[in-house]
Amino acid sequence: MRVVVPFGPRKLQGFIIGIKDSVDVESKKLKTIHEILDVTPVLNDELLKLGYWLTSETLCYMISAFQVMLPTAIKATYKKRLQLCKQEEIAPEILYLFQDKEAIDFEVIEQQPHLYRTIQQEIKNGTVEVVYQVKDKVQKKKQRVVQPELPEDKLELAAFELKSKKQQDVLYYFVENYKSAPLKVITEELQITDAPIKALVKKGFISEKYVEVYRNPYDDDDFEQTKPFPLTEEQKQVITPILSSITNETYNPFLLYGVTGSGKTEVYLQSIAAVLKKGKEAIVLVPEIALTPQMVDRFKGRFGSQVAVLHSALSVGEKYDEWRKILRKEVKVVVGARSAVFAPFENLGIIIIDEEHESSYKQEDNPRYHARDVAVWRGQYHKCPIVLGSATPTLESFARAKKGVYELLTMEKRMNEQALPTVEIVDMREELRDGNRSMFSKALHEKIADRLEKKEQMVLFLN
Template structure:
């Protein structure tokens, strides 16, 4: 007999394991690993969705429950993805289904819909009048969804329905349906032969349809009506007379419109690009996979190297994944590769509809698309024969997931290239400290592009001391030097990009009389004033309130607005340059789907003169007409408590400065700072990554931070502060006891327990322990035991390994 090892959807971490189910004889030859099944679960035998992780032949299956049904005709997960699920569960402390939900698109998932029908054998006449009325209503419908029944009868609760189910008058069943249906179109097929058509008595309009089908073959009804001008009734009559037949054909909801195969133009490489390409080409197909770092200054033409590598991989019959850190970079990359490879390109990012993401996933899975482009989720694209993964701007924090499973796309990519004997290519002008360290120490191969591509030159970079600006009477956001340069750009019909990594109008509101600061009632954070809606808003939980004219503490009329955000700078730009067309790009101005790509397209077409934005404008974008970049508040992130603050500041400044002078015109960059003597600012001005790395790596080594250790942040939250604090202390005590006894070989350094840097978010109190460690099997075993405690109330517990920020 055969059993299936099944993981259950919705299982909490305490119940997350593989359960054995007997496969009925009728399902024995059908069921395969990677399929979805319906199984009874728990003491009440609730019907639950599960995934089959493997099947086994056994001699004895006594006491096992049986699989009820199988949802799929073929496996949703292949062998690679099943192994990846197991690996993610072990590495990120997530559940099986957390991993599965990150691998497959949400739309393809199944949902259980509860339906009710009348038991034909039950004597309805014996029921009470209100019960009888319900059964008559359900009987008239045949069957009805539970939610629809409650709504239709305007019932306040399910007491009446449950009573009828308990009595046996109503039958309650769970039916599995796909969350997002397949997109289909109605297609016409000509049933009559050419000879038969000559003898048929049909109208002139009907002849238009049959003639069209004779020449074109099976065609959608919509297309037939468009080209022949006939009405739906003409087609219905032909179908009724069996001259044609209609059937449903699945179509894909494409988020792009490319030609079938694209057009592959020659890619001309410089000597340094050719050298890098040849070296990287040798890494393709290496046993066990390979990892390489392509380090090139901004504008050095890393993309041209990508194109040549992708050509090589596709010509060998393999597939490619190209990853970008932000949705904003997707249209630019998609356009480049789409023109080259046509409909063989698929795209993945969160701004797409669920139906589009599901269809793109299907196209990749069935081999219609062999190049997958997108943000973090693209790393799971189901390419069967993977040859290359490119992670562009690999240092970006967006490649790390902040919710379970808390994976880094780079680690998923390493797993996949190892499985496929493929190449992982990391690319950046400012690589992460860990990646550059690995490259210098031989773990990755290192390839450099030290000069800009073509005639482009690195921009001339200078700083402005904002303290001096203030002392000289300029209290605005824009320095006189930057204003002068913007004026020159506008007069020359060129464009400028300005970076301020803080949205809103003012960063906080305070009363100078009593010291009151407007804070969020749900979070331990000050409210940010937004001029567009005249409200103070919390950027953590979304809470907002109108601005008070008086201080709520002392009733003073002297509330002051401090700090600056993109909205305030936008107002100042409009005042200084009333004829300039200013585009503000931040999370507030790009809420609607596709708005970001639309704005970028309009800026590229010259519809705007100045683009002002947060970090989303800082990297990867290529606008040849941009000759000026201005950085406002360059040192905002530099004084953060996070150990990556210097790295993040240097990278952001270097990247945004690199947006200037990428065409045939010289570029300039101006960095406004209150710390002009800072070494980080000096290095960013010189665009000297190697010098920055040399300084920073010494600090990391001395302080024992990555890459010289791993960091695990264990976090606890609860709506009750005492519960959260008690839980974190229990875990801390468990860790101390375990490393003093059973795990003496596990070396670590513990910081905490302590309150999180923002102690309360959305009414949940937060505490954490930061552990410097080696994230090996022994540490994972120890930490799982330490976290195995009885939880009280609504306490939430998670662990994040090597997070992008420890704040």
């Protein structure tokens, strides 16, 4: 649970990580918590234990370990303010700055440098004091909602007796749709301003209030729902041990070594479906560069509104709302980049890391963790399988699979049964010996000419 605590002259954000009945400290040395920021804890017991492990593993500060698990939106911002204490004793030129307010932003003082000395003296005298407000970076999004206050029959009678055509339209709208509705929806559908709404609120026929809504980066209705595809023999072979681990609720790390186009994603999707049937949750990590709309389509199309997505293209507010859906148990699947491994699920059934060889799973800043190591820790905690998928696994993962630390699952055939593209390595020294001083080899030049003749496109990578 996050709290605001006094720290010298400032107020800072801290975390309550435990409660004691007594301490070996003099009571006069203890300070009172200034403010409790959360109604319920933002870090569950598992994430607190994970924070201790991360602190020990990466030698980071404990506060850093906890903060990396939270969205940017609730990492505190600090605002410096000047608080009025003794109005009757303060210098008139300073009192004027307050203009009947109890506190002002310190920015106002910074714009009046000639008053600095006076302010310093007033602080010494105790007539004003500097305070630090701690706030979240993003506010919750609110929406104006209108709802009927009379029964349907009385609402229709009231509409009949009204003289205003626009007010009648509003009441008839609720007769036909007897439930609350966003103000924006009503005004757009009836092509009116909010004036008739306000008039009807005053008459007591309807009421309005602000309700919290999520910033939804994806409209779930836009995703075409898909059904599971029949599995190939290879897919059946690799998914069997994964499903067995899910059923038996045992920790098992798997290295899914499958060539590009072998159908690894369908194995992921059907494994997640098995997890959801057991009422459990799933985390899917995807490299930021691979988290494309097509990838999101695959998961949203299969699991719909049960999926939350976390990646850098979302605004701070959108990430915050996706994270809150997870915290409130409103979704069962998280698809995201590295930091999604800290999703606050409490009943994990599987963790999948796609393209596990990607270096982006390593955090360069403090705390310097590897998402794979965090996933393994959480898999052991929840007794659930970990699936590391790649067409080109890292050497350490492949070595662990060979030693039996990971169970190796192999997929060698492509879904469309097409052969993998051939790769030709050209020694440019031989080209020079043959008199070719161009930056293009003879073979590459011929291939480019061939594609251009066929009106096709090509991509050339330069290092």
